[in-house]
Amino acid sequence: MSSDRLIYLPLGGAGEIGMNCYVYGYGPADQERLILVDLGVTFPDMDGSPGVNLILPDIAWLEERKDRLEAIFITHAHEDHVGAVGHLYERLGAPVYARAFTANIARGKLEEYGLSEKVVRTVSAWPETVQAGPFSVGFLPISHSIPESAGLVIDSPAGRVVHTGDFKLDKTPLVGEPWDPDLWGSVAKDGVKALICDSTNVFSPEAGRSEASIGDQLESLVDEAPGMVVATTFASNVARVKTLAEAGHRAGRSICLMGRAMRRMIEAAIETGVLSDFPTVVPVEDARNIPRENLMLLVTGSQGERRAASAQLANGKYNGISLKEGDLFLFSSKTIPGNERGVIRIMNQFSEMGVDVVDDRGGRYHVSGHANRPDLVEMHKVMHPEMVIPMHGEHRHLREHAKLAESNGYTSAIAVNGTMLDLGGHAPKVCGFVETGRTYLDGTVQIGALDGIVRDRIRMALNGHVLVTVIVDEDDEVLGDPWCELRGLAETGRSNAPLVDCLEEDLSQFIGRAGAKTLRDDDKLEGELKKIVRQTTQNEIGKKPEVTVVISRLVG
Structure with a gap:
């Protein structure tokens, strides 16, 4: 009987939403060869981490074992999955694998730190695979709110694991690949030992809606607006940015992109062939001279970020453009829990100017990029794994997802950050615990969450x-x-x-x-x-x- 084991260890993203970082390993206990899935960030708040720029996963355990790390695989280009690559790469040193669009974004992050973009290797979609020690890994296309998202098919001598990444079951996503149950079913036909599955929307009872379902509502809203229209959404949601731009274009408006992140995402999508028919945009210098009723701005800052274009416009003026009474500002996005205060502040600032503010309105102008409860059930049925391991969610999400899986006959386990599971048997088994925490990017320096620096800062603020x-x-x-x-x-x-x-x-x-x-x-x-x-x-x-x-x- 083999003494080798197949392990799963979340270092981020399990017990929280964001900062995704998951380790898989195969081999003798404490000698496993390792791969890392995703290396993301989460964002600070003034209450718990004042003055901090970014929050990164604590990779100390993995860094001590980097001689056993075969590769890093990035499922998609959202910040909570790829945002820490530039900050932490030198501490790990393994090659990075991603699909073309994600690879483009990852190379940009390495370049910001003067690191070679050659460490990022572009991989085509399934059935192409990458051999990484005892693992064979392939990128399985899935729809999400950013192009070229992928789940991972992770094969080892102990069996096949499927890591969904973030996903939704959208057959008409407008940009990126649609949900293909036949493709995913073909991966499962020979058996899946474990499905490591996104849990973000497990409490949403209705099946998720398609990106294509909101185009008409957006077009009507823009067409009926008397003044200038400004819309914000996640910069990475290329499909939504395109839908908004097309709505403005059909309404006879000139389109202007404001915000470095949004321009970068559209450029990357065009460079990698993900986007080929984006409406013509005008530079901000020309936008200043266009009549208000003929102009539509697409801006960053949907989560109330203080330095983003939305907040700057709310403060009065940005790049020579200001809003006034009769203009329309649209939040075509969902506010991530914890960001409500910043978003409401901006809404009130615009309201004081006489600007009409429109938000999500129960889904009329936004659809989620994550699978709702019925979609999770469908994913379980398509993959029919031996076990379902919930990931990417707060503890309440993981627990509810585990209960959902068990109610449908699958074994499951709750593994928060630092909990190591052995997936080698017929049911997941806890086989160890790793001390995990957070690393703060404070200015240009990385500090530990327990170093006392931020604690002292909070104490001074309070006392x-x-x-x-x-x-x-x-x-x-x-x-x-x-x-x-x-x-x-x-x-x-x-x-x-x-x-x-x-x-x-x-x-x-x-x-x-x-x-x-x-x-x-x-x-x-x-x-x-x-x-x-x-x-x-x-x-x-x-x-x-x-x-x-x-x-x-x-x-x-």
Whole structure:
């Protein structure tokens, strides 16, 4: 009996939506040869990660075993699947495989970091396969909200695993390949050991709708608008951008793309042959001189991103163009949970200008790129695997998907980030746990989520900060009085005296009665000064601030 095992280990994307990063391995325990599926990012928020640029998966476990990593496979070009390639590639070093459109985007991300685009290798769709150690991997076309999405057929000596990636069952997606149940069924005819399956929309009870179903509504909306029309959607949703552009073109409007990400996606789609008949667009310089009623802008920023074109327009003006009363702004997108505050802020800013804001309206102007509950059931039936392992979802999504699979006779297991499953038997079995977390891109530096940097930033934001400076001479005598500088704290408190005066008075009194032993010991002196600052500030204004003490000693 073989001692080899087939393992599945999510490092991101399981227990959360975004930051997809999944490891598969085959071989003897703790000696498996490995492949990585997707290397994505998620986005920070001001509440939990203020000042952070991006959040990346914690790949420390994989980096320690990079000599066993055969290859990286990217299912599609959304940021939560490919966005970390440029940031983390040097720590892994394995070749990257993707289909043409995704490869184009991945090469651009490597180029931003001065890395060779040659490490990305373009692969055609199934039945072409890539041999990566004990694995044979093929890209199985599937419809999604971005061109050339693919599930992965992962063959190993222990059997066939199908990793769906993100998908929807759309037979008329307008751009990209349609859902082909016969193709997927042919992959399953000889048996599928495990289906690793997208869980994002497991709570949506109705079957998903096609991208083709919203074109008429969009066209009517644009055609009836009296002023300028501005529409935002995910930059990567090339089909939607095309549908919007065609609606504007048929309404007799000039089309202008605003936002680097949107222009980049359309360029990549044209370069790789995914898109061949996109309506003519005008540069923003020309758009400024076109009558409002004849102009339609397609802009980035559907999720309320502060630096994107939508937010800039909401702030007043962007690239010389501003909105005014009678114009129309359309959100042709769904707001991702957690982004509501930013989107609503922009909506209100436009409303104050007199701009008519139109949102998703229950699906009239947007359809999801993910499979709903009935679609998941259909995928299970088509693939008929021995086991269904839910991925890409919060814990509640994974649990509901597992219950759905089990109710239809499939074995299942919930594997959140860091949970290693052995897929080699007839049912999934937990065979280990890996410590996982998050890596923050903070400016240009990668830091660990547990390093304390962001924690300190949050504490300062919540509690304010006091800087205390003390000068001590050669005889361990304090020169003058300590002085304080305050940031983010009320100037006066219960005593009606300036807070800084209260602090400096209490610190001076302590210094006056402190013993020689305390004044000679920097650590002890610092601790006592911090305690007094926090006590006084708590008494005066009900806050315990972060405190920095600077002790300067004069040397004779």
